[in-house]
Amino acid sequence: MNHEPVELSVNIGGIQLKNPVMTASGTFGYGEEYAPYVGLDKLGAIVVKGISLEPRPGNPPPRIVETTGGMLNSIGLENIGVDRFIGEKLPYLIDSGATIIVNIFGSSIEEYRDVANKLDDTHGISGLEINISCPNVKEGGMTFGTDPHMAFELVNLIRESTKLPLIVKLSPNVTDITEITRSVQDAGADAISLINTIKGMAIDIKTKTPKLANITGGLSGPAIKPIALGMVWEVARVAEIPVIGIGGIMNAHDALEFIIAGASAIQVGTANFINPKATMDILSGIEKYLGDHGIGDIKSLIGTLRI
Numbered sequence: 255m256n257h258e259p260v261e262l263s264v265n266i267g268g269i270q271l272k273n274p275v276m277t278a279s280g281t282f283g284y285g286e287e288y289a290p291y292v293g294l295d296k297l298g299a300i301v302v303k304g305i306s307l308e309p310r311p312g313n314p315p316p317r318i319v320e321t322t323g324g325m326l327n328s329i330g331l332e333n334i335g336v337d338r339f340i341g342e343k344l345p346y347l348i349d350s351g352a353t354i355i356v357n358i359f360g361s362s363i364e365e366y367r368d369v370a371n372k373l374d375d376t377h378g379i380s381g382l383e384i385n386i387s388c389p390n391v392k393e394g395g396m397t398f399g400t401d402p403h404m405a406f407e408l409v410n411l412i413r414e415s416t417k418l419p420l421i422v423k424l425s426p427n428v429t430d431i432t433e434i435t436r437s438v439q440d441a442g443a444d445a446i447s448l449i450n451t452i453k454g455m456a457i458d459i460k461t462k463t464p465k466l467a468n469i470t471g472g473l474s475g476p477a478i479k480p481i482a483l484g485m486v487w488e489v490a491r492v493a494e495i496p497v498i499g500i501g502g503i504m505n506a507h508d509a510l511e512f513i514i515a516g517a518s519a520i521q522v523g524t525a526n527f528i529n530p531k532a533t534m535d536i537l538s539g540i541e542k543y544l545g546d547h548g549i550g551d552i553k554s555l556i557g558t559l560r561i
């Protein structure tokens with residue numbers, strides 16, 4: 255069937271995206287490895303692996319375990335630090351024509367602020383995604399994402415230190431995700447992304463030891479999709495800023511569910527490990543759905559869930 259061209263662009267808190275398909279931080283590196291499979295400039299945006307002020311070695315191996323319908327990871331935010339990112343990785347990404355969003359984290363609110371401040375002065379970055387939701391590190395990470403007061407203080411401080419649009423990435427490891435949503439929105443977030451991984455574990459029954467050296471890790475993949483979808487719907491109902499859906503999106507059908515639930519864009523994570531072309535397949539699947547249903551603009555599909 256031949257269709258009229260459909261409008262796929264979306265604006266996420268001031269970041270103009272060609273289409274709603276983004277990569278999820280930590281599952282697409284800094285883009286280079288995927289370039290043979292994915293037109294980096296064809297993606298809505300690339301969200302790079304989380305960056306801290308100083309390089310971090312991450313947690314000891316084993317750090318990845320396959321589980322039913324998903325995987326557990328305890329990478330522990332291994333990264334090369336903000337200076338090497340700017341010097342060694344960013345030029346390639348800029349040359350590729352990609353829309354670049356930098357995922358950042360710190361072990362104190364001052365560290366978050368300093369990373370944000372360095373990136374504010376750097377050319378070629380469209381926005382920051384603030385990770386307040388990593389379950390695999392002792393300090394920082396999830397503690398900021400589970401306490402509404404700390405989350406407010408953190409986002410407020412970063413807001414003062416950068417002009418870049420701020421996406422705040424939420425943790426599912428909370429009792430009421432709408433409470434954190436309100437806090438970060440009041441503190442000046444321009445958009446919200448959710449969810450990060452859900453804390454879990456796996457045990458080797460022969461040795462009676464945990465399969466991950468870190469004992470627990472973050473669960474991702476199809477197993478978490480219904481949880482993520484439910485949380486995106488809950489958050490989109492109360493948020494006054496755009497919501498980005500993440501969690502177990504493996505194909506266009508999954509992505510469309512999130513958009514109908516209220517997500518203005520989606521991020522693809524674990525699927526990249528199984529099918530390196532997953533983002534491109536999802537993009538063409540969304541386009542086909544819009545064409546088949548006579549929907550001329552993706553924006554008119556967002557939040558159309560009928561209850």
Ligand SMILES: Cc1cc2nc3c(=O)[nH]c(=O)nc-3n(C[C@H](O)[C@H](O)[C@H](O)COP(=O)(O)O)c2cc1C
Binds near residue numbers: 423
């Ligand atoms: C190996 C791995 C590394 C990750 N690293 C990061 C990270 O550095 N920062 C972050 O905010 N999220 C990180 N995440 C979480 C993902 O971005 C995403 O929120 C999560 O995997 C759920 O999406 P999925 O089910 O599509 O994978 C990581 C996930 C995986 C599997």
